[in-house]
Amino acid sequence: MPPTRIGSARSQLKIATFNINNINKRLPNLLAWLKRAKPDVACLQELKCETGAFPEQSLARAGYHAAWEGQKSWNGVALLARSRLIVTRRFLPGDPKDQQARYIEAAINGILIASLYMPNGNPQPGPKFDYKLAWMKRFARHAATLKRKGVPVVLAGDFNVAPTETDIYPTKSWEKDALVQPEPRKAFAKLTETGWTDAIRSLNPDKRIYTFWTYWRNRYEQDRGLRLDHVLLSAQLQPRLLKGGVDRKVRAESNASDHAPVWIEISGS
């Protein structure tokens, strides 16, 4: 295992989120990005592998401890960290019947960090959209619980919501899509109105920023994307936010995921 770093020795912390869209299929891409970007913590989504097939050894050789929840074919979330991580939760509370691997949370460097993968919700309307809205409701409830704890919290992942018209290229072709519907947008807005900071948007109030481009019709080359991957900060962390961005070029690599990594840097406590 990689050496454990003492939390207090850090002056800054880089936290990233990346929907990898099949971790084994894209392991070379992931390792190359980790080596280049050197995040202290990486939240991953859409592992698309069973728990036993997670590439723990490769990531350990790259210098990362890991915690993950996998499932066959779909979903799956992980947390990678250079320092020790203590898992605090493996499923979103509120519905014991929901077995989808979409949420994992751990204490890392004195911060509670969650990697989350909200449901896509298509087609809408329909049961999948209902599941998305129910999941978002449960998530809001859990976020409120975390807030009451009064500890620094980062909620990072693929929210499957383009929060406003600035988070999607000018088009009408997505109008019926679950990612831009009023209800999920309202649910996301409620988070940012109740003390959670959308880190990337707070650093760039008006800029069009995308984190996802479909594989269809060279959408990346035309920069017709959506901002779906977000990093939310609790009130204690907001003043510590130094910078943030999207590693867009990762999306241009061969065999790339359809998402690009999003990262932030926060100052030490």
Place this chain on the structure above:
DNA sequence: ATGTCACATGTTATGTGA
């Protein structure tokens, strides 16, 4: 309506999920 990609089935294509 379409586009692309990958997976699972028990296929040599088809559906499904994103």
